[in-house]
Amino acid sequence: MKKYSNKIFFLLLTCSILVSCNDDFLDIVPKGSQVAGSTEDYDLLLNNPTYYFHSTGGWQAPRWMGDEIAADAHDVYSYDIQAKLLFQWEDEIYPTEDDRAWDLRNGLSRVYTLNKVINQVMGAEEGTEAEKMALQAEAKSNRAFEYFQFINFYAKPYSASTASSDLGFPIITTPDIYENNFTRASVQEVYDFIIEDLMSSIEYLPMERSFNTRFTKPATKGFLAKIYMFMGRFDEALPLLNEAFDDLSSSTNPPSLYDYNVEYAAGGSFLPISPYDGPNGPGNDPYDFQESVLARVCYSGPYSGNGAGNEGLVLSPEAASLYESSDLRLNVYSDTYGDYSLDINPNGVLRKYGILYTRYGLELSELYLLRAECKARLNDLSGAVADVKFLREKRMPVADAEVPASIVSDQVGLIKFILEERIREFATEGYRWFDMRRLSVDSNTELANTVKYTHNLYDYVDGETVVLETFTLRPERLTLRIPQAYIDQNPNMENNP
Template sequence: MIKKIIYPFLYITLLFSFVACKKDFLEVVPLGNQVATTTDDYDKLMNNPVFYMNEASGGQEAVSMGDETGAEAAFLNRGTVWMPRLFQWADSIYKPGDEIPYPFMLREGLENMYLLNKIITEVMASSGGSDTQKKQLLGEAKATRAWLNLLFVNYYAKPYNAATAATDPGFPIIDKADITVQRFDRGSVQSSYDFIIKDLTDALADVPVHPRIVTRMSKPAVAGLLGKVYVFMGRYADALPLLDNAFAAIAANGAPVLYNYNVEFAPGGAFLPIDPTFGPQGPGVNRNDTREAILSKVYYNGPNRGNMFGTDGLVLMPAVAALYGPHDQRLLLYTNRDLDGNLNPGGRLRKYGITWSRYGLQLPELYLLRAECRARTNDLGGAITDLETLRRNRMPAADAQVPPAVAGNQVALIKYIIDERIREFAQEGYRWFDMRRLSVDPIFSGKAITRNLYNTNGTTTVITLRQPDRLVMKIPPYFLQNNPGMPDNP
């Protein structure tokens, strides 16, 4: 059934100040006129910070919904109204009457979609550039549009399940730069993923091998992201050659490279000194650190400072803290002190070494994605090689070896790799997306998803996610009101 859908925020994109653009390019342009004419103009548009910083990166809400975190009620409840709702997996996160009744990620993502569609539609007719330059920009815009659609479908549609994807409601496909009323339907999860795959496949042929700026798309980024999409779909054999291609392109570039935490936390290392309040001096405190970035997208992930979201009160669940070995250098990113500086009464750990989280495509994730695909296609030796490559850069070599009982068992190794994803990315938003995809995986499905809220009186409230409904966020009422007939999620 065809529905009307109106996006009231899209016109705001026309007013953004774009990085490195000429003065006349920043002036308000009458509706319907182009905001860019030359290939160089469109190139500058792709440098817009909205594509790679803060809410556009899509991780802030996910941080609060990952089951690897518990929360201290004394600090969680002192922040914004949205944080407790997200933490409790509430049915409704954004409500009429809220100060801000919509998620920034969705609002900014839709604004960005307008800009990307404008580039996609117009760049090939732009003046002053070669066909190769124009095709590169077209590919970058398509790949960035695919990134946004991957976020949308993983917040507002069911996890991909091959048996039901053709009928599960997806997210509307927006492929025109038009702020007037358009006719859309939600389509299906399958059609959403098909569109994402087509954009990335088209882009792969034309994006550069080496990005001029690591915030922009390149062959290793697009190949890696397409591989990640196939992982989300459970198509591991299809993902593997793409992940291999991404590694090959990285080898040709000579970058990025892994940090060796054993070196950087040793005397004289770059991550020292460790400040008792703000933690180590690692990449998590410098949003411009791109050493491990294949595609750099960052968002603020520290305590709430008047922002919509923050990490106030979030702590590791005890079972997650137990996943780390005693010599794992990643433990130095955590403190047992609460935000007020006092020791946590339960000894629980808070991640204070990350103020800016990376959420594009990072080299550590590429290793873990390929390790998982190798394990799932029964290349256990290859999976172990990838896994131990990362682990040797996070802990002493003697601790990095995969336990023999795990190494020889396919299912045990897959579970160990998923645990490694938690160890590497805890409290940075990755777990929410893994929870979703693993909920339809026979190895992991059927298990209750819970987390703990530690109350000020010393008691603990166990919060259970209502599956499958709350593995999908409801569409905010603000958007439903402005889009009559748009069907919501249960």
């Protein structure tokens, strides 16, 4: 981060001054004002931390909605009311007295600026045509990334049979803050918009960047493949995943997986393991991008006024049972309370104390798991086994990393195992919520049935662990309601049920 010039800090300060907290969709800067003048200005603008680090928003909300979590009432059950509303899958998750729609508010702010870049960079001063095209392509890729979050928060999961009629999200391509006549495009139209942004960007993007926070060819190809997988178009996703890996292998400084067998051994970089804060690993370092194909980071620690905190958020017993005892990913979990007392939690639940920062852009580990699932879906079972085994060998002793022999020739069993590996790799970090949505409409009933629809609130009473309350997820709450303030500002917009 120290490499940024003073010029970017001026731009960031300017942007911060211009950002408004009004609930209007695009009430951010005066109409027609420029965010930059020269090509270099636009380049520096895309280095803005708003695109890759979020103290509010990001995947703070999805962390509380996945079916792999539970909550521990004794461990505060969060200081933040929104966390409770999310965990209980309530209809209204944004407290009326305190609008916490950070994901929407901040995302729309970024879309506004990205639209400025897309529409104006080709007329920037200085710079070559190729440099301007690359910046425009990068802004489009960033816009596609924002819309992927919008459509997976505020619209139904993609289903080819209903996507053309399901309500999606407004498609905004011009930076006009005075417009308040937004209507919701269909889910299909939004996915088509995302795909067009990404496909039209690939040829103009560089193969690699100095910073993993910037879009590149392999990052865009990998992300487009993920979009296709969320649409069930696995045959279109796999070639892109292969190309992304090929591009990374030819890069001079590609991301690489940490080998936990090395990093947790004597002298390893993840040591020491603090009894209070967990390992000295990337989960506690927001600027460790070694495994990031595209770095996007959001804060996932205790509540301090900056979004839903993690107090009381624990791994469900069913999810905990997915880990082998030798799995070194267990080192980021603790069986103590989160109050720094180091008291052992008698409920027997694990909290993820070694991940204060969630990476949710495109991690190399996810790229391997996406390709493994894609291969399994297309019946390349040996290829799928090879990809998931490669990741597992970096996370546990090699002798324990084998895929169970009973499923290596069982297509559905192998896909389930890969989906469980996604839980083992990303539990409590929001990934599962997105998987639940796409799996809920999977044409394979066995895979659709892997989605669980209950959350348990645990406590310890009279020497026994008890379930105080169970909350049930209704299918319509796989889609969040848009905050009413935004609906009120746009009279032609319909809210979700």
